[in-house]
Structure formats: C-alpha cells, structure tokens
Amino acid sequence: MxxxxxxxxxxxxxxxxxxxxxxxxxxxxxxxxxxxxxxxxxxxxxxxxxxxxxxxxxxxxxxxxxxxxxxxxxxxGRAGVDLEPWSDIKMKLTPREAFFAKKKKVDIKDAIGKICGELICPFSPGFPILSLGEVISDRVIDTLQQSIVDGAKVIGSFDPLLSSILICDV
Structure with a gap:
C-alpha cells in the first residue's frame, strides 16, 4: 500500500x-x-x-x-465487462513456441478459436489480456473491444485498433 x-x-x-x-x-x-x-x-x-x-x-x-x-x-447500456478470474484460459503453445511460429494476420472476428501470435495489453493498467500461445476466446475479444470503447490504448498488438490480430499459423 x-x-x-x-x-x-x-x-x-x-x-x-x-x-x-x-x-x-x-x-x-x-x-x-x-x-x-x-x-x-x-x-x-x-x-x-x-x-x-x-x-x-x-x-x-x-x-x-x-x-x-x-x-x-x-x-x-453496458453491464460492464466480467473481470472475475478467468478459468477458461487455454494455452495451446508455449509462449516460446508461439513467438517463433509462423504468423498471419486475420480479422478480429475470425480469430476466435485460433492461437494468439502476439501479446496484447490494454493500457491502462497495462496487464496482458491475451498472451502468445493462448487460444483466443470470444470473451477475451469482447473484453479487448470494450477496453477500447472505454478509452484504453492497446499496446503490444500489431494493430492497435484491433480490427485484426496476429495468429500462429500452425
């Protein structure tokens, strides 16, 4: 404190x-x-x-x-984003494997279920919401998009407006 x-x-x-x-x-x-x-x-x-x-x-x-x-x-009219601890996070690759994997850019709506190829942090607070090797869920996409609506800046992403995202092409 x-x-x-x-x-x-x-x-x-x-x-x-x-x-x-x-x-x-x-x-x-x-x-x-x-x-x-x-x-x-x-x-x-x-x-x-x-x-x-x-x-x-x-x-x-x-x-x-x-x-x-x-x-x-x-x-x-928003009820807010559910920020309770996330029990549904699934890692498909280690961050190292994802870092070195071949990547491609896809539209944000087409990224759900794919493996994230970048580290995405809304700032502030600046904590990663999506990590390398993590399976992209609709919940995380909703959270990121609401963060932008709320005024957060996105760091770490290839596309700071999050209209597209890098995924691992494996």
Whole structure:
C-alpha cells in the first residue's frame, strides 16, 4: 500500500475509470496518475494542499450526481465487462513456441478459436489480456473491444485498433 496514492473505484457509478478521469479533469482540473476500466488512482505529494483535496472531493461529488452518469448509463447500456478470474484460459503453445511460429494476420472476428501470435495489453493498467500461445476466446475479444470503447490504448498488438490480430499459423 502506498500512502501517497488513493484509488477510487467508479464501477458502481456506471462509468469507466477513463470516463471518470476525463470528467474530474474537466470539472476541477484534477489530474490523476492512472485510470483503468473500473478505477482512478490519484497521487498525493508533499505539495498537495487542502485546496487540492477539496477540489478532488468536489469533482467526485459532481461526478456522482451529474447528468453525465445518467446519460452514460442510459445510452451506453453496458453491464460492464466480467473481470472475475478467468478459468477458461487455454494455452495451446508455449509462449516460446508461439513467438517463433509462423504468423498471419486475420480479422478480429475470425480469430476466435485460433492461437494468439502476439501479446496484447490494454493500457491502462497495462496487464496482458491475451498472451502468445493462448487460444483466443470470444470473451477475451469482447473484453479487448470494450477496453477500447472505454478509452484504453492497446499496446503490444500489431494493430492497435484491433480490427485484426496476429495468429500462429500452425
């Protein structure tokens, strides 16, 4: 635990951490350190004063009572991505075997059931969602696409927009 950082969960508000981060910046010019699909992390330094804390609190009060959330929840209609531990991950090749395997690019919708040929990480948080050698499931594709909708940037992928993906041609 780092006593100089506060992580605020926003999932129950019906917005992503990326959306909350944008809102608190626009509302009170509060700058976060990191945002994710369900949270915003804010740094507190020796230079943080009471005014800064009050602006942060005010920004979250405005966020939780704003029409932004009502609009987002009604129009977005998403129930969120299921982020429970994944028991359905299947590795077909070792990461080393997949790294050296011949690869081909396929449309994202045609990748389900194939073996992933790249390491794909939505940032933030920057943890791999799809690894070399893993069988690509519809669940992981849905999670990656929702991450992009929520404002995450995809790193490690040949195609950062994820319209296509590299698979192992084995």
């Amino acid at each position: 780092d006593p100089l950082r506060v992580t605020v969960g926003v999932y129950d508000l019906g917005v992503s951490g990326y959306e909350a981060d944008d809102f608190i910046y626009m509302d009170q010019r509060v700058v976060s350190e990191l945002s994710g699909s369900r949270f915003v992390t804010l740094p507190f330094s020796p230079g943080t004063c009471k005014e800064h804390v009050n602006r942060l609190i005010l920004a979250f009060k405005h966020l939780s009572s704003s029409s932004f959330i009502q609009h987002n929840t009604k129009n977005n």
